Amino acid sequence: METPVSFDYASAPESRAIVSIKPKYGHFIAGKFVAGSKHFPTINPATEEVLSHIALAGKAEVDAAVKAARKAYTTTWSKMSGKERGKYLFRIARIMQERAREFAVLETLDNGKPIRESRDVDIPLAAAHFFYHAGWADKLEFAGLGTSTKPHGVAGQIIPWNFPLLMLAWKVAPALATGNTVVLKPAESTSLTALLFAEVCQQAELPAGVVNIVTGDGSTGALIVNHPGIDKIAFTGSTEVGKIIARAVASTPKSVTLELGGKAANIIFDDAAIDEAVEGIVNGIFFNQGHVCCAGSRLILQENVADEVLEKLKVRMAKIRIGDPMDKNTDVGAINSKEQLAKIIELTAAGDAEGAQRWSAPCELPSKGFWFAPTIFTGVTQAHRIAREEIFGPVLSVLTFRTPQEGIDKANNTPFGLSAGVWSEKGSRILWATQQLRAGVVWANTFNKFDPTSPFGGYKESGWGREGGRHGLSAYLKGVGHE
Amino acid sequence: MSNRIDVKKTYKLFINGVFPRTESGRTYEVKSAKGSFIANPCLASRKDLKDAVVAARAAHHGWNKATAYNKGQILYRLAEMLEGRRAQFVDEIIAVTGATKAKAEKEVSESVDRLVWYAGWSDKISSLSGALNPVAGPYYNFTIPESMGVVAAIAPETPSLLGLIDVIAPIIVSGNTLVVLASSKAPLSAMSFAEVIATSDVPAGVINILTGMKDEIAPWMASHMDIDGFDITGLATKKHAEIRASGAENLKRIFAFKSHDPARILAFMEAKTVWHPIGL
Incomplete structure (x- = not known):
């Protein structure tokens, strides 16, 4: 008998030569880079290498950015025809496509996500968002029921670290298409692609002040939220911070959209195509290290196929390649920050303490940087913290059900309502389940798919409003008939 | 003149x-515009609100x-039921306001017409308001509006009937269920409208009506987690x-409206987007 041949992957590193990172960055205000006063380091979470120093915006910088945005709104952007505004968005989309590899490498260095994902998902989708919204700029009168054609004015936008450039695109593209101007704050740990985007705005000759980018931490975000010169707030982040923002703006006329947390159920019925479902489970929870608000973090298995699914899932998980994000073969990259890793460790420890059974994929983790092996917990009950709280990491909680209704009830037993998945080969069952699930996005026989034409956003404590599609556009236009 | 004594209604x-x-x-006491006693409607409590939300x-x-x-x-x-009982509503509006x-006839007519609308x-x-979204891939993708769940409402003081209809109809037409606080000064129209509801095949619990003081009940509604x-x-x-x-505690969707408009229906609906692959 011949010895079985083992096919190992040779390393396939992407070159970082395409990016040039400055030792220190300022803010982008009124079309120019202005020096910051205080700075903090930004690191590569896969190596802990300090990449650069990011400016921390205080009141003076936020005031200057809001003032620039207001001026651009009154003097230029709100007066420009939609047709011309749209051309700027098309330009931005094209430049992002031209510089896509540079963005992808920079994103991976700063965020820790695999280059394959930043190259094939984040950056192309970000460009697509600008391309899609560019075409809306001169068609606002067709934006649909309940919306006017009037923008709010100055939009303050605060985005998270999990999809830095993509979240920027989700916020900036619809704001600009509808005639708003923007003050944007990227997340503290992932500012670099937003600052590169500022260069794109310059190359596109976008009028000064239409897009302003201030960097900083939560204190900078609070200055934006509470700034009286801002008319609209758009935030993506945790439900906890979302509630703070909702309270902060309660006494103001500010319009608000919130994209917050989730604890999505991924339901596998016994008639599902099991091999495909296993791929969907892996994509649902381990995509982007599980740093996804809509991640399928609760696997809800019909009891009679639970053993088979779990066995296949473990086999599949053992093949996941975790490690150097710059390697083109890597599936799961680094946890974005030390703080996030601590949170994942704390919640998984609660899983152990509350009696769930942990299983982690056998893999070697790099010695430097922040890492967490893909992990599942079985024997999870609905009362466990790991079934109720968002872990925001590569950790899957497994629950089981007997009747379809029980599966739906477990899926809906959460204060969140962002997304859900359902796997079955029976059309009527799929449609029944999608109808029952109280979530803003339902993926049937697929998971974690995104598109600029497709509205995204949650029910209940997962937020207010939608992003993407006609529904997302309307969030940047004044409503009809509301006070 | 007949000596017959009226049978008066208890407003509950x-x-x-x-x-x-x-x-x-x-x-509490509701008096006519001229100051004479009309009724003692209920001053609903937090427990009444809780019961109504459960329903x-x-x-x-x-x-x-x-x-x-x-x-x-x-x-x-x-x-239809409101139209058939218009005389009662006209009398109550005149008595209280x-x-x-x-003017009372006009309000009742508009209320009937608004329900039909x-x-x-x-x-x-x-x-x-739904959409078929042309995503860049082999997926069928659509967005549909769905009811939000349980909605609370404070009806305007005036007009007490038409204002109530403008609150109730857009909320329930999409599939939401409702707990509404009637006009405090003129709750008669609302409590008589409950009799219209009870004879209109509206399932129990879909519309629940409370009477009482808005400054007391509105904060309870705002903080209720369900x-x-x-x-x-x-x-x-x-x-x-x-x-x-x-209301931020559970991120309630809170709106006030200026007009009757389909946007008023959409305000209490959620957009759900469904993806499914296309393939052999």
Whole structure:
């Protein structure tokens, strides 16, 4: 008998030569880079290498950015025809496509996500968002029921670290298409692609002040939220911070959209195509290290196929390649920050303490940087913290059900309502389940798919409003008939 | 002149399709425009609100599932029942507000017509606000509006009937269930409208009506964790900030409206987007 041949992957590193990172960055205000006063380091979470120093915006910088945005709104952007505004968005989309590899490498260095994902998902989708919204700029009168054609004015936008450039695109593209101007704050740990985007705005000759980018931490975000010169707030982040923002703006006329947390159920019925479902489970929870608000973090298995699914899932998980994000073969990259890793460790420890059974994929983790092996917990009950709280990491909680209704009830037993998945080969069952699930996005026989034409956003404590599609556009236009 | 003594009506709450008194035993006095006694309606308590929310939550699944055609017919049935009892509503509006007969007649007519208008929206709102999204891949992707769940509302003080209809109809036509606080000064129209509801095939718990003081009940509604949306059209603007801050605890969708508009229906609906692969 011949010895079985083992096919190992040779390393396939992407070159970082395409990016040039400055030792220190300022803010982008009124079309120019202005020096910051205080700075903090930004690191590569896969190596802990300090990449650069990011400016921390205080009141003076936020005031200057809001003032620039207001001026651009009154003097230029709100007066420009939609047709011309749209051309700027098309330009931005094209430049992002031209510089896509540079963005992808920079994103991976700063965020820790695999280059394959930043190259094939984040950056192309970000460009697509600008391309899609560019075409809306001169068609606002067709934006649909309940919306006017009037923008709010100055939009303050605060985005998270999990999809830095993509979240920027989700916020900036619809704001600009509808005639708003923007003050944007990227997340503290992932500012670099937003600052590169500022260069794109310059190359596109976008009028000064239409897009302003201030960097900083939560204190900078609070200055934006509470700034009286801002008319609209758009935030993506945790439900906890979302509630703070909702309270902060309660006494103001500010319009608000919130994209917050989730604890999505991924339901596998016994008639599902099991091999495909296993791929969907892996994509649902381990995509982007599980740093996804809509991640399928609760696997809800019909009891009679639970053993088979779990066995296949473990086999599949053992093949996941975790490690150097710059390697083109890597599936799961680094946890974005030390703080996030601590949170994942704390919640998984609660899983152990509350009696769930942990299983982690056998893999070697790099010695430097922040890492967490893909992990599942079985024997999870609905009362466990790991079934109720968002872990925001590569950790899957497994629950089981007997009747379809029980599966739906477990899926809906959460204060969140962002997304859900359902796997079955029976059309009527799929449609029944999608109808029952109280979530803003339902993926049937697929998971974690995104598109600029497709509205995204949650029910209940997962937020207010939608992003993407006609529904997302309307969030940047004044409503009809509301006070 | 007949010596017959009138049989007067006891005004009670409307919760889960029946007419209970407030568990608190509290009432307040409603007087006519000329100052004479008319009724002792209930001063609803926090427990009454809780009971009404429990009823509304239980009713949501069934009402949400009812076909748009069925919901439209039931709203139309409300209009039919209101039309048949217009004299009673005209009398009550005149008694409480001192309005002229012509003005009271106009309000009742507009209320009937408004119900008919909203009834017709039941099977049209989805096609106008839903979407088939042309995603860049082999997926079938659509967005449909769905009811939000349990919605609370403060009806405006005036007009007490038309204002109430403008709150109730857009909220329930999409499949939401409702707990509404009637006009405090003129609750008679609302409590008589409960009798219209009770004879219109509206399932128990879909519309629950409380009477009482808005400054007392509105904060309870705002902080209730099982209420998804809140229409504060009937609440003084100066109170809005406090209510919005309190409602942030479960991120309630809170709106006040200026007009009757299909946007009023959409405000208490959620857009759901469904993806499915296309392939052999």
